[in-house]
Amino acid sequence: MLHAVIMAGGSGTRFWPESRDARPKQLLNLAGERTMIQATVDRLGDLVGPQRVLIATNAKLAAAMREQLPGLPPSAILGEPCKRDTAPCIGLSALFVSRDDPEATMVVMPSDHVIGPDSVFQDAIRFAASLVDERPGRIVTFGIRPDYPAESFGYIERGEPLPVAVPPSFGTAKAYQVRQFREKPKVEVARQYLAAGNFYWNSGIFLWKAVTILEALAQHQPEMYGLLQRIGAAFDQPDFEAVLAREFQAIRGVSIDYAVMEHATDVVVVEAPFDWDDVGSWQAISRLRGADATGNTIAAKHVGVNTKGTIVRGPDGHLIVTLGLTDCVVVHTPDATLVANKHDEESIRQVVQLIKERGWEEHL
């Protein structure tokens, strides 16, 4: 059976002041009416039933997740006791998924990307699942055709195409053997990848049998696997929460790419046939929500004069007036307001650091 594991533990600071420690990007409705985690669950449609969805998140975010996802059973929210990167998260999720369904296939995906249309996404996941069915030890990944030399993504180098028919909705997209996973590159290297034409961005969407990934962890990360086994042995025990807290904390945080992917042999990359956006910064909001005739993207009670290419966001009752602004981002929340030049928004990380230094954590 197909299960979906949605990784929703991220804490990003790039959308401050809307994103906060207690309300990270995946809980925000940056791209539309629904929050990103809601849209991610919606996107699954009938592909997997609510009983087979697992939201792997930080324990501190579990209550907010349950509130935003009333259609899922409360047990669908897996609250990790601490942050330990993607490999421990995926290993723990695989344990949960394979507990009642040892033959389970699982799709792992991030919770904070915008993907569409839903039907093409579902076609793509079904196709990937068929590739796993064909050879059960296989790992299937999704690659995004890069359109600029991004330094913020890992890359996947493809090899030979697989001799399989793709669904009609795929257009020119195909599946390929993976030649190699590549870490986030410097811009010069990213330019070479782009020029080579056979590199994809790593979307962070994976399909495999739960047993496949657990075996891979046993092989490549034996210490992690041992600690995960102790957690699995405590399932249904009265002290499960205590065991989980203790053993999970003891795991060294490491990414799934580094822990498994770079060692795996039978890996396939499916070129994503769907639209994809990682919503990496405020600028993405204009792209995703569209802009009015003057290039502005407004989600606020707003009056603008001589305002162009600007994003304005705020709660209902608060009036925001912009005057003579070009390419700015104005984001108002009840306790904090950001006014930034769009071309300078990478500095937002620096801002969060400065807020900490001033001792103003109440705004983070």
Added chain:
Amino acid sequence: MLHAVIMAGGSGTRFWPESRDARPKQLLNLAGERTMIQATVDRLGDLVGPQRVLIATNAKLAAAMREQLPGLPPSAILGEPCKRDTAPCIGLSALFVSRDDPEATMVVMPSDHVIGPDSVFQDAIRFAASLVDERPGRIVTFGIRPDYPAESFGYIERGEPLPVAVPPSFGTAKAYQVRQFREKPKVEVARQYLAAGNFYWNSGIFLWKAVTILEALAQHQPEMYGLLQRIGAAFDQPDFEAVLAREFQAIRGVSIDYAVMEHATDVVVVEAPFDWDDVGSWQAISRLRGADATGNTIAAKHVGVNTKGTIVRGPDGHLIVTLGLTDCVVVHTPDATLVANKHDEESIRQVVQLIKERGWEEHL
């Protein structure tokens, strides 16, 4: 005896969102710790006692004025029932002032300018009062040496200097006969005035015997004078408030310059020996409060990165972050936020109009 009449009925929109219908510029502390009306009263020092200060304001602002000026008797606040420009306001004030002191000399001054040092201002007023004492029918005005071809002020053309000694604090400032009052000019005309060298900005500060200005109104504005007389006749009558409301409303609004000054003959202009700033826009705040090493003027809980020449104002608890901004104005209030390019802030009037058109008067 010298009386002070402070005209505090203005409603300006240039400091929105800090200034509002119910809290105009004179009630704000734009230039320092004290509000502008408080600073205006403070500036009088021992020149006139609190019993001889009259605050002529709009009835709607009277309560706020009393609250900000606890050192004045409540009767010192004269609440006009409606807005009627400066001539009716001055005429009504002259009636009040001359009621118990028929020989009163009155200094009339705006409530929303920054003037200093106080001692030089007091020297100047004393000197002006001595000029009135010398020739009781005389009108004394104060002129500001212009430093750019402003279109937003009236001008005073000076004639021959008066053969009188000025106080030591005057420096090169002198008193002159007035040749002519000039309305707010177009910029080309203002440039000619500047080049001519014998023009001052009209500061709106006047000295005269109360009877002098009442006689002038009787002569040049007989209809207004008639209505003011009816109000004066009702002093101490039980129906005074009703008479005031009815008759004052019937007066046609007109400025004192137009109503009297342009017809008056024995008018003297004293070149202001004090520093003067009309605080005409947010830019004045940098000038008056000074700027830090990066040219910013901050009165807020603020974190700035790559921020230069920018004014940031907000209440205590609200964090404002600016990123990559140059020459901007960010003003936050609990229900509205302004983000403006400093060089575009004249458009603020347009903004207020747009807010009205949208039906969002709750923010005005």
